[in-house]
């Protein structure tokens with residue numbers, strides 16, 4: 453990282469330093485700092501690199517794409533066809549199947565980082581980022597992830613930069629709901645981010661809470677490993693077949709949306725789903741009043757793309773129950789008043805952004821959900837060189853769109869500033885300082 457310049461060692465004016473008597477390293481970055489080395493951060497870095505703009509990527513984990521490498525289950529595949537999941541500037545390898553496996557996707561991301569020579573600084577958790585109006589620069593503070601408290605303070609670093617690109621993702625933290633009686637329950641309670649395989653639950657009765665794509669697929673996986681899953685569904689859900697009429701449901705929807713209003717495309721999706729899947733409400737999966745694409749657009753709620761779970765529900769291998777009321781030592785009581793014994797509980801209750809915890813600038817991101825306040829497609833740009841990549845609720849496709857826009861925008865400023873800099877250094881008088 454030859455473009456780094458350590459501009460300051462000990463910072464005597466730093467209040468934390470005065471308290472801890474330790475040093476905060478301060479590093480000045482000429483280009484943007486990108487927070488997060490997931491697909492979004494990598495895409496932004498690649499687009500910048502292609503334009504000759506250096507950047508620094510900070511990652512709290514020890515590897516790239518930590519969500520995919522560390523927090524997803526073994527049987528996971530992309531559930532949108534590969535052409536909708538490619539990052540900019542580098543297609544998937546020819547031999548990849550339509551729905552690449554998690555391992556294939558991770559390999560692609562590793563190759564992507566190598567191809568664009570992206571070398572994130574690992575084990576760096578960004579704990580605060582603040583715009584310094586006097587300097588006109590961002591101050592991004594990190595601690596070394598995984599260290600003890602004292603060591604963390606000792607290894608604190610402040611990165612100073614002109615542009616800050618937030619790429620920490622919509623899925624940065626697991627949502628773990630409070631359920632009455634949770635501490636009494638004797639079996640294991642695990643969030644899907646820690647779930648790997650149904651093999652760990654063979655022969656067990658498992659309650660899966662939440663029926664998004666994770667909950668539905670985990671039920672199928674449990675079933676395939678001879679466990680007995682029950683799915684707790686507290687609300688309505690759209691289940692669509694992953695494919696219809698020989699095409700991917702997602703691809704077909706995007707194509708139809710070019711010609712037809714969303715209302716009609718939704719009506720079409722519901723008719724075909726009814727023909728292929730039957731009436732899902734017969735099995736406890738009631739559909740929302742709004743159509744699947746309209747609901748996705750308005751609330752970000754992703755329809756479930758069925759990869760075989762529904763047939764296991766129909767055959768009775770997966771049971772469906774209403775939401776949980778409370779837990780006891782060995783059982784769950786549902787809102788219907790019924791209760792049932794379980795050996796383990798898997799919380800498929802989703803994820804949330806962590807931006808409000810560390811970004812001190814409060815204009816761009818909502819404090820409520822940690823997502824940009826401006827609706828799609830305008831959420832990528834904030835004030836004073838602040839950007840967001842991967843917060844569109846439109847998966848990897850949305851992240852790629854953001855990354856390209858951000859790189860184009862930064863390039864404008866980068867060129868303008870380089871020009872200014874050049875004209876300053878090339879002016880004869882600029883060689884001498886006039887006091």
Ligand SMILES: Cc1cc2nc3c(=O)[nH]c(=O)nc-3n(C[C@H](O)[C@H](O)[C@H](O)COP(=O)(O)OP(=O)(O)OC[C@H]3O[C@@H](n4cnc5c(N)ncnc54)[C@H](O)[C@@H]3O)c2cc1C
Pocket residue numbers: 487488489490491492493510511512513516517518519520524528529530531532536537576577578579619620621622623624666806810841842843846847848849851
């Ligand atoms: C199980 C699952 C399957 C999915 N499948 C698909 C799919 O098939 N197609 C699709 O389009 N989308 C899918 N998604 C959506 C998913 O959000 C994207 O695939 C993608 O991972 C988003 O990339 P990202 O870089 O924005 O976020 P992430 O992949 O979450 O990466 C963010 C990175 O930022 C790091 N980070 C977070 N906070 C900090 C901090 N404070 N300091 C430093 N680093 C930090 C994290 O460690 C992480 O490495 C899936 C999501 C899940 C959970």
Ligand SMILES: NC(=O)C1=CN([C@@H]2O[C@H](COP(=O)(O)OP(=O)(O)OC[C@H]3O[C@@H](n4cnc5c(N)ncnc54)[C@H](OP(=O)(O)O)[C@@H]3O)[C@@H](O)[C@H]2O)C=CC1
Pocket residue numbers: 528529530531532627629630644661662663664665666667669686687688754775800801802803
């Ligand atoms: N193969 C693939 O490509 C896969 C992709 N994904 C993607 O990953 C992302 C995350 O998906 P997922 O992990 O399923 O999370 P989601 O946010 O999509 O779903 C969470 C589910 O948990 C329910 N829930 C939340 N809180 C509670 C609570 N307190 N009590 C009961 N139920 C609760 C929600 O219900 P409610 O609707 O009522 O809030 C919802 O059904 C999505 O974008 C998804 O599409 C996930 C798995 C596989």
Ligand SMILES: O=C(O)C(=O)Cc1c[nH]c2ccccc12
Pocket residue numbers: 532702745748754755757845846847848
């Ligand atoms: O996987 C996700 O959560 C996505 O955001 C991508 C996605 C999956 N299914 C969809 C249906 C409509 C729009 C986006 C998606």
